[in-house]
Amino acid sequence: MQHDKHTQIDEWIVDYLNGTLDRNAFDRLTQWASETEENRRYIRQHLELWFASEEAAKNISFDKEKAFQRFLERTAVAKENEIPVADIHVFEKRKERVYFGSWKTYLRVAAVILILLLPFVGYWQGKEAVRHSFSDIVVEAPMGARTKLYLPDGTLVWLNAGSRLAYSQGFGVDDRRLNMEGEGYFEVSRNEALPFEIQTREVGLKVLGTKFNFRNYSDDEEVTVNLMEGKVSLHNEVKSMPELYLAPNEKMVMNKLTGEMIKTRTDASRSNVWINDELFFDEDLLEDIAKRLMRSYDVQIEVADSLRDRRFYGSFTVMGNTIEEVLSTIASTNQMRYRYENGKYILY
Incomplete structure (x- = not known):
């Protein structure tokens, strides 16, 4: 019976590392981990064994059955050769390799480690704490100059003079959200699973893949969005109203004081000439x-x-x-x- 129970635990660990573990199973896994230090040590050992495999450092998708079989094989080898149980300090030394190899895997294991250390913290709170522990990456364009960059998802960005954007080091893992002040031209790589979002105090913008120019300096009277390709949805943060959608060669101008958003036709191709x-x-x-x-x-x-x-x-x-x-x-x-x-x- 004990063997069957550990087999179930092993399956949950594999599902979690694959990103397929459901909420109910995760609650049961964390409950089991919180019962004894021996249980927590068991999970830590198997996490360390997983990351010892060459696949863990690569950004690839796992075949569940093959991954589980390989996991069991490595567990058996470890027991046969009496590999010592790895503690959290060993994992920290190896974290840099995983950090650059696979963001998704790093986030999942960091969340598990957090739960093992604080077993009574819920999964969702733990995941948020891990995500928020990332330092923001900030890019600025000084006065009288422009800045060109590519975001981790491949999106091309031009920042106009006096502009600033910030995004998490985990950008592209669970979301593609950034904060921005100023003006930017974006050519967004399409990803239907992760919409691209820009958040400002007055307007929230969401797209899947498109080309647009966005201007919202903190000291400007108006916010302006010009759409060249694709589709854009705009959420008014100043006053309550339905989302506004732009089609190519449409322009939105918002009065920051009143929150009024006006959509008009325009030649959007002229809106980003500042990059030249x-x-x-x-x-x-x-x-x-x-x-x-x-x-x-x-x-x-x-x-x-x-x-x-x-x-x-x-x-x-x-x-x-x-x-x-x-x-x-x-x-x-x-x-x-x-x-x-x-x-x-x-x-x-």
């Missing part, structure tokens, strides 16, 4: 245009209250055009004037 050192204003507020110029040219600009609601359309090349030339072109519309005073440009 160009500026494009599509009926943008002069207040937000001034902030974009400050980030691009690293200068100070002040806008008179009487001009805050003015909107402008136009495009400029940053390289080869000074800030004075850009301001002069905008002023040629006779909608504003400017002067340089005390180290900053004043628009009035």
Whole structure:
């Protein structure tokens, strides 16, 4: 009977490492682990045996039957040769190899180890604690510059000047969620199992695989999303309303103060020209245009209250055009004037 019980425990361990263990079985496994130190030692030993196998360091999918058979064979060999029980310190020394080899396996075993050390902590709380223990990776684009990078899932990102994004080291394991401030152009790798999400204070964005431009600087009056390909869903964090969906060549503009979201048709291909050192204003507020110029040219600009609601359309090349030339072109519309005073440009 004892042999049958351990066979069941062995099956649960294999299912857990494969990611197929259901909630009921996991509760029974953790209950068994919490009963005695001998039980916890049994699981620790078998986890260590599993990670001694060459497959554990590779990011591959396991065949359940073959994996279980190999697991039993290794257990038998260990007993025959009296391999000593490994403690948590040995596992910590080997963790780096697993860490780079397979994120999914690392998360699962880290969760099990946590439960063995704190047997009365539930699985879901333990998993969250492990996930939150990862340090965030932060990428920033300084004023007057742009940054190009690839996320762990292969997504291409361009960050505009003064932008910042942060994502967990576990990005792409259980989710593809990041926090962002500023402007970014994204070419998202498609993964229907893990939607790609951007979270800001005002808007939550979710896609499967697509190309879009997202702008939400903390000091801007508006949030803007332009969609080139695919489909985007937008969740309003300011006020309650149904999710808003964008199709290619559609644009969403949100008023941060009121939470109002407006969808219009547009030529979305122009929205990311900034990655080629160009500026494009599509009926943008002069207040937000001034902030974009400050980030691009690293200068100070002040806008008179009487001009805050003015909107402008136009495009400029940053390289080869000074800030004075850009301001002069905008002023040629006779909608504003400017002067340089005390180290900053004043628009009035």
